[in-house]
């Protein structure tokens with residue numbers, strides 16, 4: 170756990186990764202030397218030119234690695250569930266790309282069965298917090314180290330939350346249209362898929378209001394518009410390739426003819442956490458009927474919003490939601506608490522008037 174000084178609000182922000190569990194026998198560990206070195210290969214120019222800004226593809230050496238064989242993944246999934254059920258999410262049966270995220274998959278006990286039948290079960294599984302297993306943690310750490318070298322940015326100084334998850338999906342399944350508050354390095358380990366990415370800066374695709382609602386915690390704020398599909402850039406991911414997703418670029422994904430396995434290293438960075446506060450304040454200003462200034466237009470206005478939310482933000486966030494939303498949620502609670510007597514007074518007054 171590392172504490173970082175935030176220049177914008179003078180708060181200490183904490184880089185959090187989960188601690189390894191004790192439930193993984195040491196004899197099962199792959200020595201760190203068994204991790205390909207390097208993991209990322211090829212031309213690194215895009216890492217310097219496009220990181221923090223635009224998507225780009227890259228190549229890697231993880232295809233065929235034993236950590237991504239189905240029996241090993243089944244073991245990982247069951248061990249994660251034993252720690253906390255919510256580490257693993259599972260969906261049996263396909264659903265359309267405009268599916269809302271509220272219809273999220275249910276956790277299942279028998280993930281091994283689902284994984285074993287992934288080729289035909291029309292399912293997908295998301296294994297979260299895989300870094301709880303030391304083997305996958307070593308992988309994640311090496312990827313971040315390589316990304317630091319290729320981008321030329323000391324990412325660990327900027328990262329406020331770091332996590333690695335593995336996605337396993339049956340042929341032809343789709344991941345619905347959504348956007349993320351994290352940046353992602355996605356490594357296609359097995360199979361093929363098409364990644365449809367949209368430009369977050371195109372306001373005909375993504376409005377300020379949608380981003381504001383997203384940062385308030387509304388996962389349903391994005392609406393897939395068929396007429397915008399022509400604006401997507403489609404990346405064809407095959408095993409041994411990867412893609413970088415910048416923060417907030419909306420996307421949806423469709424699997425190819427075989428089952429797929431992919432590793433995602435995702436992280437929050439301080440500059441985007443602070444920008445999220447501006448969007449959060451703007452959400453409420455818009456609700457008041459105002460037309461708020463989008464982030465990046467005025468340093469002064471941005472800083473007022475960032476500092477205001479920062480005053481209420483948790484100094485030691487315990488989860489991803491805390492990192493992004495603890496400040497605005499505390500303000501919301503405070504306003505509700507202060508407003509409660511007023512509402513009660515209005516109710517009483519109305520009753521008196523009626524009687």
Ligand SMILES: [Fe+2]
Nearest residue numbers: 347348349420
């Ligand atoms: Fe995503």
